[in-house]
Amino acid sequence: MSMFSIFNVSGSAISAQSQRLNVVASNLANADAVAGPDGKGYKGRQVIFETVPMGSDASAGVRVSSVQENNQPLRKMHNPGHPSADAQGYVTHSNVNPVEEMVNMISASRSYQNNVEVMNTAKTLLLKTLQMGQ
Template sequence: MSLFNIFNVSGSAMSAQAQRLNTVASNLANADSAASSSGQVYRPKQVVFSAVPVNGVDATGVKVLQVVEDQSAPKMVYDPKHPLADDKGYVAMPNVNPVEEMVNMLSATRAYQSNVDTMNAAKTLLLKTLTIGQ
C-alpha cells in the first residue's frame, strides 16, 4: 500500500468517528428529556460502520452505513407532578445509559486520535523521504 493511501484510509475513519461522536453527543444531550421536538420520546441512536475499498486499490477504508434508532420501549419513570405524566403518573423517558455513552465517546475519541497520529506519522515519513536526495 502506498503512503498516499494512508491519508485516504485514515481520513475515512476520522470522518466516521466524527459522526459517531456527534451521535453520542446527541444521545447524551437528550438523556433526561421527556419528549423530543416532535413530541415523541427520544430514541437513542447508534452508528453502523461498513468497510469500503479506497480508490480501487487493496486498501480498505470505513464509512457510516446507517444510523439506527433503538426500538426498545421507553423507560417509564414515576413522577405524577410532571406535565407529561400519563394518568397513572408515569413519564416515558429515553433509554439512554450515560455510562455506556461516555464509554462510547471515549472509544470514538481514541480511535479518532489514533487516525490523526497515523496521518502525522505518514506525513513525517513522506517528508523524510523527500529529504533523502538532498
Template structure:
C-alpha cells in the same frame, strides 16, 4: 500499499468517528428530555459502520452505512408532578444509557486520535523520504 493510501484510510475513519461523536452528543443531550420534536420520547441512535474500497485492491476505508434508532425499551419513571405524566403518574423517558454513551464517546475520541497520529506518522515518513536526496 502506497503510503498515500494511509491518508485516505485514516481520513475516512476520522470522518466516521466524527459522525459517531455527533451521534453520541445528540444522545447525551436528549437523555433527560421527555419528548422529542415529534412529541414522542427520544430514541437513542447508533452509527453503523461499513468497509469501503479506497481505490487500492488491498485496502479499505470506513464509511457510515446508516444511523439507526435503538429499539431497546424506554425508561418509565414515576413522577406524578411532571406535566407529561400519564394518569398513573409515570413518564416515559428516552432509552439513552448515559454510561454506555460515555463509553462510546471515549472510544470514538480515542479512535479519532489514533487516526490523527497515524496520519502524522505517515506525513513525517514522507517528509523524511523527501530529505534523503538532499544530502
C-alpha cells in the same frame, strides 16, 4: 497500496468517528428528555460502520453505512405530579444510558486521535524519504 492511500484510509476513519461523536453528543443532550405531547420519547441512536475495500480506484477505509435508533423500550418512571405524566402517573423518558454514551464518546475520541497520529507518522515518513533523496 501507496503511502498516499494511508491518508485516504485515515481521513475516512476521522470523518466516520466525527459523525459518531456528533451522534453521541445528540444522545447525551437528550438523555433526560421526557416524551412530548404525542407520547413519543427520544430514542438513542448509534452509528453503524462499513468497511470500504480497496478497489480499482484505490479508495479504502471506513464509512458510516447508517445511523439506527436504539430499539430498547423507553424508561417509565412513576411521578404522578409531573405535567407530562400519563393517566397511570408514569412519565416516559428517553432510552439513552449516559454511562454507555460516555464510554462510546471516549472510544470515538481515542479512535479519532489514533488516526490523526497515523497521518502524522505517515507525513513524517514521507518527509524523511524525500530528505534521503537530497
